Amino acid sequence: MNKHTVSRLVLFTLAGLLGAVSAAAQTGPYQFFAVAPCRVVDTRNPNSTNGGPIFNAGTQRDFAIRGNCGVPTSAKAVSLNVTITGATQGSFLTLWPSGGARPVVSTINFTFSDPALANGAIVGLSTSASDLSVYNSSGNVHVILDVTGYFQ
Amino acid sequence: MLRSGGPVQFPSGFGGQFNIVNAVGTFTMSTITASSTVAPNSTGNTASVTTANGGTVTFSWTITGGTITSASNITSITYTAGASGSVVLRATAYKNGTNGATFPNGGVGITDTKTVTIVTCTAPAISTQPQSVGVPAGTGVTLSVGATGTSLTYQWYIGTSGVTTSPIGGATASSVNVTPSSTTTYWVRVSNSCGTMDSAAATVTVTPIAAASFYLLTPCRILDTRGGAPVPANGVMNLVVTGKCAVAAGATSAAVNVTVVNPSTSGFVTLYPGPANTVLPVVSTINYTPGRTLANNARITIGVDGSINIFNAASQPLDFLIDVSGYFK
Structure with missing residues (x-):
């Protein structure tokens, strides 16, 4: 492979990436508001909007972030730490603003041997009462969401 | 239920005969319930035992290092402590007459002794004042006071030091966790049987959540x-x-x-x-x-x-x- 071929490949790949990115809508700019760290969702708790039950395979749940943990109803996105525990299979979670089609992205990937695993994320919020959707691909898993700030 | 009688021995002792109507079984008596420390010459200190079962007994209290001042009934007394050393309380119940109570292990009585230490009371003094602090809105903070003195108790308040109109419910330890929604001042009163001391006020300044780039x-x-x-x-x-x-x-x-x-x-x-x-x-x-x-x-x-x-x-x-x-x- 000569130098020119490599350059062309790189350009080709970049063009493909840019094409994919440009398909996503953009809003903003927003400013960040740091809040006292706060657990907003814990599916290990008794069944409620932001509590249990545990996620099953292929299930989606919608949680209420705005109005909790100091996040105002005007917030457009939230800074989260996503933690999973008690996974029965390797799987992934997708987080996205509720109401829209589930995007083909993953927020955290894990295996059943992980006692608990976390990843940071910034996720948009819809204006619905339950403004954040979470999808679990396989097996059962508990999901915990801790808020550290929001954007608006 | 209880009937007093028999010898009454103020000031060094107190006792009497009592009879539990229709009682059956073996007479039992608890150990003495009393504070393990008292202040010198303090009055109104209490001691008691509880009894159950068993016919007629002769019951008595004896005390050294103090003086029995009253009895609400035979098994509960009030006493005045001496100036120093310790108070020794003894409660004794023994078989009274041929129809008297039966005792554990075939014995003829039960006795229990408790030694109460006379502790010189030291008035409260504050060694470390609660410190003012700034926090982001929604964040909790622990305020603490350091104090010396005998058997201290604490009560935290909101407001100006010395003004007791706004006590914090349940805040009765040397530290307290607070999460004020706006800037608030706190103080603590430290007390014991021989005095009180108020801390300086500490202000928790709440910084509102602000937009950031x-x-x-x-x-x-x-x-x-x-x-x-x-x-x-x-x-x-x-x-x-x-x-x-x-x-x-x-x-x-x-x-x-x-x-x-x-x-x-x-x-x-x-x-x-x-x-x-x-x-x-x-x-x-x-x-x-x-x-x-x-x-x-x-x-x-x-x-x-x-x-x-x-x-x-x-x-x-x-x-x-x-x-x-x-x-x-």
């Missing part, structure tokens, strides 16, 4: 515990972050990557705003397992004092890295 930094390692002091087991490390890695004073949050290095056990880490006496929130920032070096991306809220706290929930110390990529201000 993002400032990008050259990636920079702001903490690396390897070769130094690790984050302690089940403990907290306080770290000032402003002024390091070009994080500006007044920053409200930092964009970081945190890494646990080859943990020897499993656990999790919670990053939360300083100062050191901020109440630990029930959240987690990264979970880890033995032997697995692992990273997580986070935005961590910085305290008004420019510091963060790193709590390691594990039975072993942890090597920990924090790499900062930007901050919000």
